[in-house]
Amino acid sequence: MSYEHIARQSLGFFPTPLIELSKLSARLDGPKIYMKRDDNTGLALGGNKTRKLEFILGEALAQGADTIITAGAAQSNHCRQTAAAAASLGLECHLVLGGEEPKHPQGNLLLDKIFGCHIHWSGNHRKGEDIPNLVQQLIQQGRKPYVAPYGGSNELGALGFVEAFRELEAQCQNIDLSFTHIIFASSSGGTQAGLMLGSKIFNSACQIVGINIDKGETDKVPFDQYIVALANRTAELIDADYKFSASDLILNSDYVGEGYGVVGAVENEAIAITAQTEGILLDPVYTGRAMGGLLDMIRTGKLKKTDKVLFWHTGGAPALFAYSNDLEVSK
Numbered sequence: 001m002s003y004e005h006i007a008r009q010s011l012g013f014f015p016t017p018l019i020e021l022s023k024l025s026a027r028l029d030g031p032k033i034y035m036k037r038d039d040n041t042g043l044a045l046g047g048n049k050t051r052k053l054e055f056i057l058g059e060a061l062a063q064g065a066d067t068i069i070t071a072g073a074a075q076s077n078h079c080r081q082t083a084a085a086a087a088s089l090g091l092e093c094h095l096v097l098g099g100e101e102p103k104h105p106q107g108n109l110l111l112d113k114i115f116g117c118h119i120h121w122s123g124n125h126r127k128g129e130d131i132p133n134l135v136q137q138l139i140q141q142g143r144k145p146y147v148a149p150y151g152g153s154n155e156l157g158a159l160g161f162v163e164a165f166r167e168l169e170a171q172c173q174n175i176d177l178s179f180t181h182i183i184f185a186s187s188s189g190g191t192q193a194g195l196m197l198g199s200k201i202f203n204s205a206c207q208i209v210g211i212n213i214d215k216g217e218t219d220k221v222p223f224d225q226y227i228v229a230l231a232n233r234t235a236e237l238i239d240a241d242y243k244f245s246a247s248d249l250i251l252n253s254d255y256v257g258e259g260y261g262v263v264g265a266v267e268n269e270a271i272a273i274t275a276q277t278e279g280i281l282l283d284p285v286y287t288g289r290a291m292g293g294l295l296d297m298i299r300t301g302k303l304k305k306t307d308k309v310l311f312w313h314t315g316g317a318p319a320l321f322a323y324s325n326d327l328e329v330s331k
């Protein structure tokens with residue numbers, strides 16, 4: 001297994017902090033809970049996409065690209081971090097965003113604009129369907145575009161989370177700590193695929209538990225199969241001798257609720273309790289839902305008091321501002 005030959009562009013501050021949430025554990029009378037603070041990766045208010053972009057934009061630069069294109073929702077954290085990274089590298093950035101342009105940009109969209117990227121509204125084409133046309137247009141204008149995948153979830157993006165697992169292992173060794181579970185929000189699959197592979201490479205017995213945020217399928221493949229296939233392609237990329245099957249995947253879809261970005265009681269409670277016990281901000285779409293799942297798993301006995309749980313904070317808090325109408329505090 002080796003990936004030293006794969007290009008990488010430094011974009012963030014690593015390792016991110018690993019902290020214990022003792023007040024949250026006490027409030028829940030639950031297991032020890034730790035948090036990996038990828039909301040503090042340092043790139044434009046942070047988030048898990050920074051790790052993926054180090055390898056993705058590493059490849060873009062190696063190929064001589066001068067323009068980055070990617071796609072997402074109006075409140076995409078991936079698009080915001082891509083816009084910031086592109087700005088810092090002197091690359092032009094084009095975002096293809098689903099839906100219609102809102103009257104007042106807020107949250108991530110406001111930040112995209114501050115980073116000076118070109119925004120293309122794509123209506124119902126929410127998954128970057130319009131990118132091939134844009135690529136052709138930009139080539140005709142003499143540019144060298146590079147397309148970063150939706151959510152940063154290809155093999156290179158997942159590699160960022162193999163590397164993240166290595167980083168976590170080093171932190172745990174220092175303080176003689178190990179976890180029974182790692183729990184996080186799973187949406188385009190790269191985080192989970194990378195953590196699954198990392199846990200194999202570094203011989204960890206801990207359960208890698210993705211909380212499904214929204215997905216039934218990705219690229220017309222059922223989401224669970226998609227993650228397993230991505231983990232396998234990532235293993236191939238770095239010559240790691242592992243073959244995953246469906247039984248290796250733990251994807252919990254109990255908390256999808258009314259779907260992507262629909263904030264309900266689960267997210268509201270998780271955001272409030274984490275803020276009010278630990279002074280830490282979650283986000284309304286991903287980490288709020290995943291932490292809501294963790295709370296429920298404690299209350300229903302799926303996590304036991306003797307467990308040691310790591311919640312991987314994947315970022316996203318800038319979206320709080322765009323969801324102010326859906327948060328209980330604003331009512």
Ligand SMILES: *Cc1c(COP(=O)(O)O)cnc(C)c1O
Binds near residue numbers: 049153186
């Ligand atoms: C993108 C994102 C996720 C999901 O990560 P994937 O690798 O796409 O599954 C989780 N949390 C936040 C805040 C994100 O922006």
